[in-house]
Amino acid sequence: xxxxxxxxxxxxxxxxxxxxxxxxxxxxxxxxxxxxxxxxxxxxxxxxxxxxxxxxxxxxxxxxxxxxxxxxxxxxxxxxxxxxxxxxxxxxxxxxxxxxxxxxxxxxxxxxxxxxxxxxxxxxxxxxxxxxxxxxxxxxxxxxxxxxxxxxxxxxxxxxxxxxxxxxxxxxxxxxxxxxxxxxxxxxxxxxxxxxxxxxxxxxxxxxxxxxxxxxxxxxxxxxxxxxxxxxxxxxxxxxxxxxxxxxxxxxxxxxxxxxxxxxxxxxxxxxxxxxxxxxxxxxxxxxxxxxxxxx
Amino acid sequence: xxxxxxxxxxxxxxxxxxxxxxxxxxxxxxxxxxxxxxxxxxxxxxxxxxxxxxxxxxxxxxxxxxxxxxxxxxxxxxxxxxxxxxxxxxxxxxxxxxxxxxxxxxxxxxxxxxxxxxxxxxxxxxxxxxxxxxxxxxxxxxxxxxxxxxxxxxxxxxxxxxxxxxxxxxxxxxxxxxxxxxxxxxxxxxxxxxxxxxxxxxxxxxxxxxxxxxxxxxxxxxxxxxxxxxxxxxxxxxxxxxxxxxxxxxxxxxxxxxxxxxxxxxxxxxxxxxxxxxxxxxxxxxxxxxxxxxxxxxxxxxxxxxxxxxxxxxxxxxxxxxxxx
Numbered sequence: 001x002x003x004x005x006x007x008x009x010x011x012x013x014x015x016x017x018x019x020x021x022x023x024x025x026x027x028x029x030x031x032x033x034x035x036x037x038x039x040x041x042x043x044x045x046x047x048x049x050x051x052x053x054x055x056x057x058x059x060x061x062x063x064x065x066x067x068x069x070x071x072x073x074x075x076x077x078x079x080x081x082x083x084x085x086x087x088x089x090x091x092x093x094x095x096x097x098x099x100x101x102x103x104x105x106x107x108x109x110x111x112x113x114x115x116x117x118x119x120x121x122x123x124x125x126x127x128x129x130x131x132x133x134x135x136x137x138x139x140x141x142x143x144x145x146x147x148x149x150x151x152x153x154x155x156x157x158x159x160x161x162x163x164x165x166x167x168x169x170x171x172x173x174x175x176x177x178x179x180x181x182x183x184x185x186x187x188x189x190x191x192x193x194x195x196x197x198x199x200x201x202x203x204x205x206x207x208x209x210x211x212x213x214x215x216x217x218x219x220x221x222x223x224x225x226x227x228x229x230x231x232x233x234x235x236x237x238x239x240x241x242x243x244x245x246x247x248x249x250x251x252x253x254x255x256x257x258x259x260x261x262x263x264x265x266x267x268x269x270x271x272x273x274x275x276x277x278x279x280x281x282x283x284x285x286x287x288x289x290x291x292x293x294x295x296x
Numbered sequence: 297x298x299x300x301x302x303x304x305x306x307x308x309x310x311x312x313x314x315x316x317x318x319x320x321x322x323x324x325x326x327x328x329x330x331x332x333x334x335x336x337x338x339x340x341x342x343x344x345x346x347x348x349x350x351x352x353x354x355x356x357x358x359x360x361x362x363x364x365x366x367x368x369x370x371x372x373x374x375x376x377x378x379x380x381x382x383x384x385x386x387x388x389x390x391x392x393x394x395x396x397x398x399x400x401x402x403x404x405x406x407x408x409x410x411x412x413x414x415x416x417x418x419x420x421x422x423x424x425x426x427x428x429x430x431x432x433x434x435x436x437x438x439x440x441x442x443x444x445x446x447x448x449x450x451x452x453x454x455x456x457x458x459x460x461x462x463x464x465x466x467x468x469x470x471x472x473x474x475x476x477x478x479x480x481x482x483x484x485x486x487x488x489x490x491x492x493x494x495x496x497x498x499x500x501x502x503x504x505x506x507x508x509x510x511x512x513x514x515x516x517x518x519x520x521x522x523x524x525x526x527x528x529x530x531x532x533x534x535x536x537x538x539x540x541x542x543x544x545x546x547x548x549x550x551x552x553x554x555x556x557x558x559x560x561x562x563x564x565x566x567x568x569x570x571x572x573x574x575x576x577x578x579x580x581x582x583x584x585x586x587x588x589x590x591x592x593x594x595x596x597x598x599x600x601x602x603x604x605x606x607x608x609x610x611x612x613x614x615x616x617x618x619x620x621x
Contacts, residue, residue, distance in 0.1 A: 008523075009522060009523050012419075012524060013420070013421060013524070015521075016419055016420045017420060017421075019412070019416050020413075020425070020426070020429045023494075024429045024432055026533070027432050027436055027491070027495060028435075029434060030447045030450075031435070032489075034450060037450070050457065083375070091334045092335075094332070094334065095331065095332055097328075097331060098328040098329070099332070099394055101328055104328055105321055105322060105325055110332065110336075113339060114335065116430045117343040119605050120598055120599075121343060122345070122346025122348070122349050122350050122593065122594075123346070123594030123597065123598050124577055124581060125577065125581040126345075126347070126349025126352055126594075127342070127346040127562045127589075128581070129349055130345045130364070132364065133363055133364035133365070134341065135473070145338070145342070146342045148342075178327050179327035183327075183331065199570070202509075204438055207440075208438075208439065211483070211555075215582065219353055226443075229442045229443070229446065230442050233446055233449065245520060260450075263446060264446075264450065267447065270439075270442070270443055271439055271443055274439055275435075278435065278438065281438065292302070
């Protein structure tokens, strides 16, 4: 049975494809452009650069990987991600398990106590003062503790836990398991998919965090990669306001590396790890979002 | 990540089982309570202490009087003086205008895009093509605003792609310095926000579309409806509840202009347009050391935002029987 599609429908398909191709281009091209600029000779880039590096060079990357500040910032960022993510997943999942038990003492109050923090807060200045009074200024732990819990992430895990068949826990309980053992040996292994989702969210959050490092640390050894990138961006934004004469003077010198190409290379270094874990996030996060959205 | 939880429905109430003896229950639940303890400590230290710190807005805070709490309670009480100062000086209207303009323009552009993307992804042919587009469209959501701001600044620079395209088509002769002229700023933020989240926000609409019964489309085809009419009469009506809820929620966030984008893209030259409540509070507090004033501005922001969320929640309850809390 062959049915010919009417012309209007084929036109419609074409329109759809064009629209989606546009979406693809708009999201993909900026990353590509950054990559191309970071791989091109800086003097040459001034002429404008779109699809391929004209004068290929790795000099920008060589420069930044010889820079102590940047190497250190990558180390700090990796460290906070590696330490912060498991701690968060542990704390959030324990919290979720406790709050998944409606028979918990004062469950309603605990729940309200946490949910309220999602919608109201002390804001910037009081938070800064508290963090200061807790001695967390210029401490590595300022990257870990203030963001330890995510109430929204807790709700995702709790929702998942509530869908697990109750019989599993009940049979373990009959065998004499206490709540901790139920959590650690029965519930956690069943929650791997949702925990992986949460870990990816938290991990990416750590990798992307800049504000805490920017505000709460003064020690250059504690600056994260993103905070260094903010500094570079600020320098660029101020630099872009140089007079035209100064800009001309700068571009007349032939240099393979410029502030611009360095900025692009650092941007790429900050982006690439996200791209690398991206296939894994892809698999999990859509599921994770759906769980929270639909099942509730 | 604000969106997904909106669908959260109230869990069914279960009758508390176990001993009515409070102490007995406490000891029976000691492991559960211990597991909850880190979260409680966290919330007290990093959420409720700062809330108590909002008292700063009602005093003339002098950090020199001792540690934070000592200074706080020894500083002179001034009542609503800082709030009055904020409302009566000329900054208030500029800051409010920028905040509302930025969020409303963002809403206007970034709200329809995910719906269009979801419908297009649903309707288009070619699994591989669709998967590729979808995968790539999520990507900007997962990078930081720092990276996004770097990308935006590069695209909009005088020898960047945007200026070159405009020059190629003869729209302009000289490069426009987009970030140095305030009048472009709200558009830049709105388009940046849209770019970053349109693919990600399409997920929730895709989920809603995928739950539509395919028989409906078949029936419409038999009745001779073309593709566009199928979308108009089947897909969109099914998306309506989701659209209404998300729209109401978005309206509740009208004062929450993101700090990151305004701070990172803002500069001295576009400040009259880029300064929003959060960046204004930040500048006065941490850069000019007017702690109490900055706290008052921040508190105004939090309280109004909270009231809006409560109103929005009531509206959402009425409309869809779905509650945030």
